[in-house]
Amino acid sequence: MDRELHIRFLRDMLRARRMEERIAQEYTRGNIGGFLHLYPGEEAVAVGVLAAAEPGDYVVTTYRDHVHALVRGIPMRNILAELFGKRDGCSHGMGGSMHMFDAERRFLGGYAIVGEIYPIAIGAAYTVLMRGLPEAVICFFGDGAVNQGTFHESLNMAALWKLPVLFVCENNHYQIGTEIHRHSAVTEVYKRAAAYNIPATKIDGMDVEKVHAHSLEALTRVRAGQGPQFLEFETYRFRGHSMSDPGSYRPTVEVAAYEAQDPIAAELRDLSMHYPDPDSLKSLGLDTSESLGRRYIDKGHLDTAGLEALEAEIRAEIDAAVAFAEAAPEPTLDDARRALRPGLIHETLI
Numbered sequence: 173m174d175r176e177l178h179i180r181f182l183r184d185m186l187r188a189r190r191m192e193e194r195i196a197q198e199y200t201r202g203n204i205g206g207f208l209h210l211y212p213g214e215e216a217v218a219v220g221v222l223a224a225a226e227p228g229d230y231v232v233t234t235y236r237d238h239v240h241a242l243v244r245g246i247p248m249r250n251i252l253a254e255l256f257g258k259r260d261g262c263s264h265g266m267g268g269s270m271h272m273f274d275a276e277r278r279f280l281g282g283y284a285i286v287g288e289i290y291p292i293a294i295g296a297a298y299t300v301l302m303r304g305l306p307e308a309v310i311c312f313f314g315d316g317a318v319n320q321g322t323f324h325e326s327l328n329m330a331a332l333w334k335l336p337v338l339f340v341c342e343n344n345h346y347q348i349g350t351e352i353h354r355h356s357a358v359t360e361v362y363k364r365a366a367a368y369n370i371p372a373t374k375i376d377g378m379d380v381e382k383v384h385a386h387s388l389e390a391l392t393r394v395r396a397g398q399g400p401q402f403l404e405f406e407t408y409r410f411r412g413h414s415m416s417d418p419g420s421y422r423p424t425v426e427v428a429a430y431e432a433q434d435p436i437a438a439e440l441r442d443l444s445m446h447y448p449d450p451d452s453l454k455s456l457g458l459d460t461s462e463s464l465g466r467r468y469i470d471k472g473h474l475d476t477a478g479l480e481a482l483e484a485e486i487r488a489e490i491d492a493a494v495a496f497a498e499a500a501p502e503p504t505l506d507d508a509r510r511a512l513r514p515g516l517i518h519e520t521l522i
Contacts, residue, residue: 220383237282
């Protein structure tokens, strides 16, 4: 893998982590309202999958959507403005945390309703099929959402019509506070795809290189007209389900074990996560030497000064994005009326 791609992975994941950390701060300061679901720990999935995507591909995701929007190319300042409820947000301040949207970048949105993403993805994929273009639809969802009826209906239609869609399960093991073995009879989610003859694989979602490699292969098959593909990525969220959830239902040893596999790198300075000491990790049979940041340094991809410069660059971007959001105007009543689009019969969004 070339140096540029390695650096892109590290930059994208670090931007995502730092942005989410700042969003949490702004939420506690009262600058962001409503529900807020953060992504720390799962960055390798969004970054690895979307690095394999083409500009012509469509992306549909869930309410935990800030990082997917960022990696897809929506400017950070427009994401922050949306969270602040401002007119310059990517959904004009009327979508908030769970409804990011950008038609130009073919980011068809985050969706708050569990299981809502599947029919949206199927509709987009059917449009691509009818147009006969070498494009794909990428549909992200969590392990909890596979228990919705729309999951089975959509997989059946995708397989029946050989639709160009990649189903991406971000299995973080918890449906809010319910562990997967308590909410699913089939805990290895990828096995469900076999009922619809959809090729499926389970991959380590904490390793961005593996995520990218498998996504690239799957998307190549999708664009070649081989029908839907299904990837399950085992990952973990370091925080609770939302800002109102302390996540205290999870065993301390479990959280520590996954934090030790942080896809960004335990060695990066100033990470807000508090990692266990090396002796504690060894007692768990774990080793942090293979974290992404350590590999980059060991292989000569980026020295310590380079990492510090990258951190500074990202923090400056975040500060600028927050300042932009603070200064942006509020939506007006006229903006709200225009969003209702009275009399509109049809509009092509994709």
